Amino acid sequence: MIKRIKLRSLFIGGCITLFFLVLVGRVFWIQVLQGDFWQKRAADTWAHTTIIRAQRGQITDRNGSMLASDVPAYTVVVEPDVIQEQGIRDEVVEGLHGILNKPVSELEELIDAKDKDGNLYKNREVRNEGWKVDQEVADKITEFAKKLEKEHDIRETGVGWVKDQKRYYPKDSLAAHVLGYTDRDGKAVAGLEYFYDKLLKGTDGYLDYQSDGKGVKLPDAAETYKPVVNGDKLRLTIDSTIQYYIEDAMKEAYDEYQPKSMTVIAADPNTMEILGMANLPTFNPNEYWKTQDQGDFYNHAIKSIYEPGSTFKIVTLAGTVQEKLFDPNAKFQSGQIRIKGYSRPLHDIKRAGWGQITYLEGVKRSSNVAFVKLGYEMLGQDKLKQYIDNFGFDEKTGIDLPGEVKGRITPEWPVEFATLAYGHGKVQVTPIQQLAAVSAVANGGKLLKPHMVKEIADPNTGKVTVTKPEVVRQVISAETAKKTGSYLEQVVADQEIGTGRHAYIEGYRVAGKTGTAIKVEGQNYDNSKVLVSFIGYAPVNDPKIAVIVIIDEPNAEVGGGTAAAPVFKKIVSQSLEYMGVPKVYTEKDKKAGKAQTAAASVRKTPNLVGQNMKSAKEELIDQGFDFESVGGGPSVVSQYPAAGTALSSGQKVYLLSEQGDKPTIPDLRGESLRDALEVLTLLKVGIQVDGEGYVSKQQESVNNGKTKVSLTLKPDEQMGEESDTASAEAGDPSTQPTSELTSELTSDLNTGENAASSN
CATH class of the missing domain: 3.40.710.10 (DD-peptidase/beta-lactamase superfamily)
Incomplete structure (x- = not known):
């Protein structure tokens, strides 16, 4: 009996000793041989890093109008395990389809998806329809979740959103090829977004700290902080x-x-x-x-x-x-x-x-x-x-x-x-x-x-x-x-x-x-x-x-x-x-025929009479005047309009050189009656006028050795009734009857044989 007790004691003691030796060996294995591994594992457990996202730089036009900026965004998420547990799968599918317009089949696949172990996923993003949506959509998701909570008397619905940020272009397609864009992951793809990406995206900051199992920060624990560097702002030359x-x-x-x-x-x-x-x-x-x-x-x-x-x-x-x-x-x-x-x-x-x-x-x-x-x-x-x-x-x-x-x-x-x-x-x-x-x-x-x-x-x-x-x-x-x-x-x-x-x-x-x-x-x-x-x-x-x-x-x-x-x-x-x-002059001036505006607001005809024709042309070209030369002589003997005349838009300058027996007649189509008569009078030719308005057709003939020009006029179709009335009130000669205007001009400018005829 005593022997049996001794054997049992010896066996138990041996087992205890063996267990102790195994325990000591295990401790030695863990703390000494695998010490670095477990030390790192422990540090990973209590160490945490919080990323501080950099703000991508704004892009504005030359006047400060916003063209691109980061704005708050929201990504819709679902929890398949919670949804299935609460028995609200079909309602969630129907509700998200109505809000996001995502196909029902894709929503069902998303909520029913399982991992490799056959377990339902805990969290899944609803891409692409629910990815980085705006505040309005996020509010609809919140209302939908509250509705589910109320109808089913539950605290968790498995439907929600997480706050994010996205690139936003407030003027939509305006200057799209200049700005380019960033994709949904924030990667620059084209345009200035891509060219200046390094400057725009900035550098994320972070905070490393240690906490216990409940996430409470450990007192006196070491921490590392790197401040965020936000992206540079671009002010473009674009208006x-x-x-x-x-x-x-x-x-x-x-x-x-x-x-x-x-x-x-x-x-x-x-x-x-x-x-x-x-x-x-x-x-x-x-x-x-x-x-x-x-x-x-x-x-x-x-x-x-x-x-x-x-x-x-x-x-x-x-x-x-x-x-x-x-x-x-x-x-x-x-x-x-x-x-x-x-x-x-x-x-x-x-x-x-x-x-x-x-x-x-x-x-x-x-x-x-x-x-x-x-x-x-x-x-x-x-x-x-x-x-x-x-x-x-x-x-x-x-x-x-x-x-x-x-x-x-x-x-x-x-x-x-x-x-x-x-x-x-x-x-x-x-x-x-x-x-x-x-x-x-x-x-x-x-x-x-x-x-x-x-x-x-x-x-x-x-x-x-x-x-x-x-x-x-x-x-x-x-x-x-x-x-x-x-x-x-x-x-x-x-x-x-x-x-x-x-x-x-x-x-x-x-x-x-x-x-x-x-x-x-x-x-x-x-x-x-x-x-x-x-x-x-x-x-x-x-x-x-x-x-x-x-x-x-x-x-x-x-x-x-x-x-x-x-x-x-x-x-x-x-x-x-x-x-x-x-x-320099306005549309109203042209509509009013040749009515002059204030001297400071119009260009005036230079004095070209007496100059050689080549230098006169060069001077007009240099100053941007539209002109036409008449005759083949070497110098300018007369001009129209006269020197110092304020020109309205589109009015030509006519340079007249010495004329032979048969004068050269310029193309006067498109000119007002007054301008046509002025030029023809300087050329000392007979004139016949038919119609009113602007010259639409001209024809030359010779009668008793004297050149005669017949002008056919048509009204300016672009001149509205209101403009005509205003022109008449301003004394625009183009609104006067043709016979009156012709007589007025010829009597003012010519006498005797040089007088123009009018029918």
Whole structure:
């Protein structure tokens, strides 16, 4: 018995000893051999990190109007295990479908989903319909959850939301291609959001601390704090009002012509600050996922290259003016021209041409032959290519937007250099390159780097970095730029033959150039597909805005002058008035015939009598007057209107030289009766008038050796009844009966044989 007790005691003692040894070994294993592992495991249990999200920088226009900012957002979440436990699955599916418009099948799949162990998920986000929704949707979710609680007398419904933040663009699609967007995860995707992402997104902060199992912070525990660095704020050069003018004018033309795409850029030519940039089709960055066609995200203004056509002639013109090769009064044979080694002739849009015309008329009519002679024959291949490179067409402009490409200028054969002079063949450019080039003409010859951001402000330090204009190079002299601008002004000012006449803006001096380029399909030109454009600036005497308009494949047979120029006109006229640029004269002046405004507000005719005809023409060109010379004499013997006369918009200056036996009669169509009679009276010819209003037709005849001109008049269809009444009250001669006006003028100006006849 005693022995049995001893054996039991020994066994129990051995077991206790063995257990103790195992316990000691286990403690040694855990605390010594695995000490580092368990120490880290314990630290992870009581250590916590709270992320402090950085605020993405705001983007505003030049005047502080908000274009992009972070705003509170809410993500809808569900708890499948709670929903199933409460037995409200079908009600939740139906309710969320009504609020979020998410398909029922997808909601059922979301709520019924299980993990790999076969357990229902505890939390799931409702994407994409419930992801980062606004306050209104979050409020509806809250009301729905409360309704479930009340109807089922439960505390937990498994339906709710978590607070978040998202990028918001308050003006929707306005300037979408400039701003770009961030996706739902906050990742920058395109535009300025992408280009300046590092500055905009900032750096998240954090707080490391230790707590017990209930989350209560441990006293005297070590903690690490890194402050948040919010993103920089961008103030753009864009003016949201001008941007609106651009997009509004584009939509009107887009609806009419249904083109493949449209692009417009506006800039201050003195600084190359971009005032507006837009493309159609476009997208809404707040709902970018709804845009199916990826081409709608494409910013053609900086990413597309195209054959420019006649707008490129500005470079050729500027080069020949700089080299003192351009004589506006010299003449050439229009129609066609042959290039040595090339079998087919190059020709004008009007293949028969206009006969012997001056180079200035060639510019107005956009004669290809004129520019082949100027660029290929006068400048020569090397000089022409040098000016093209100097104007920046062989390099990127460096604009602060992602994805910019550069043009391709690759002529090899003589005929390719000849067509290069008028913007066809081996030449492809971007819209932003062209705008930078024409701005150099506008600003006195300086090629500037275009930019989108006016200043960058650091909200953490208050530091503000201002973007200053950057001169790339001086491409032409200020004198050359002024002269080139005066010739381009004639393209718009000449309301009879100027290809840019539809860009004429009442009260502002406008310079510009049209372009119509047939597109290449494969290896050949496809006449059914064209790209039409207009580029220009205003006012010529003090440029405030330069604009390029491009319409790719309009659905009608139109050119740059008929389709793109009116878009330019609408944008620039609205923008100049918005910018407070005063008009030289007003639309009311034109409606009132030749009624004069205050002397300070109109331009007056210079005294040209006695000057030689060449210098008189140059003076009028330089000052931006539309004019016509009559006769072939070397000097000006008379002029109309007389020196010092205040001119209304669109009124021509007529220069008369010595006349032979048979006087030269100018084209007077479109002129008022008073102007027509004044000019014809100076020419000492007989006059016959039929009708009232403005000259619609004229016919010459000779009776007893004396030249007689018959004028057919028609009323100005644009003059409303109210304008006519106002004009009559103001004493506008155009509202007087034809016979009275003719008699009045002839009696005032002439006697005897010089008197004009009237029927």
